[in-house]
Amino acid sequence: MHSDPNCIFCKIVAGQIPSRKVFENDEMLVFHDVKPWAPVHFLMVPKEHIPSMASVTEEHAGLLGRMMAMVPRLAAQEGCNPYPEGGFRVVANTGAEGGQEVHHLHIHVMGGPRPWLKG
Ligand code: DGP
Numbered sequence: 001m002h003s004d005p006n007c008i009f010c011k012i013v014a015g016q017i018p019s020r021k022v023f024e025n026d027e028m029l030v031f032h033d034v035k036p037w038a039p040v041h042f043l044m045v046p047k048e049h050i051p052s053m054a055s056v057t058e059e060h061a062g063l064l065g066r067m068m069a070m071v072p073r074l075a076a077q078e079g080c081n082p083y084p085e086g087g088f089r090v091v092a093n094t095g096a097e098g099g100q101e102v103h104h105l106h107i108h109v110m111g112g113p114r115p116w117l118k119g
Contacts, residue, residue, distance in 0.1 A: 004049045009104035019093050023074055029068055030074060038119055039112025040078045040088070044070070050105040053094040071109055080111030087111060091118060 003010045011017040012031065019031035033041040044067050049057065056064065068090075069104050075088045088111030093099040110119060 001049045004104070007049055007102075007104050009045050009102055009106060010049050013045065022078060023070065027063055030070070033108065036110075036117075038110035038116040039090075039109065040075065040077060041110045042074065044074075044107040044109065046105055049109050052100055053092045054106055055105070063115075067107060071107075075111055076108055078108075078109075078111075080109075081113070091117045091119075 003014070008017065012019045013029050019029075019034075022030040022031070022032065027048070028044060028046055030042055030044045031100060033043050046060075046063055046067070048063075049058065071088070077081070080086055080088045088109055091106070091108040091110070093101075093108070110116065
């Protein structure tokens, strides 16, 4: 599996940097964002180093589909209120103009009662 030794999320995947884990399987790790914008805010990352959504191709369709299919269960588990009064936001910042700071593909899942710090 491709990994980048200088990538902070690869280091989290490898256990070299601690994180508050939400879920893990052989292809993805889910952990709480260190700077949450919302009462619930976690990040879903593929274990493989994919730099951004801009790098995604058809070969990643299964992986991304499985990641997205986990969102409702993990959002509920972490305390997002039920749809439609509750719900959550799913965001993949991509590139400088897309607001991406960490260049390892990650999906933000945010939810919980408003107001939020951002978004
Ligand atoms: P983005 O702007 O989409 O690239 O968001 C990167 C997010 O990653 C940001 O909300 C803060 C979070 N983050 C950065 N470094 C760490 C870290 O070392 N641990 C955790 N848990 N989150 C981090």
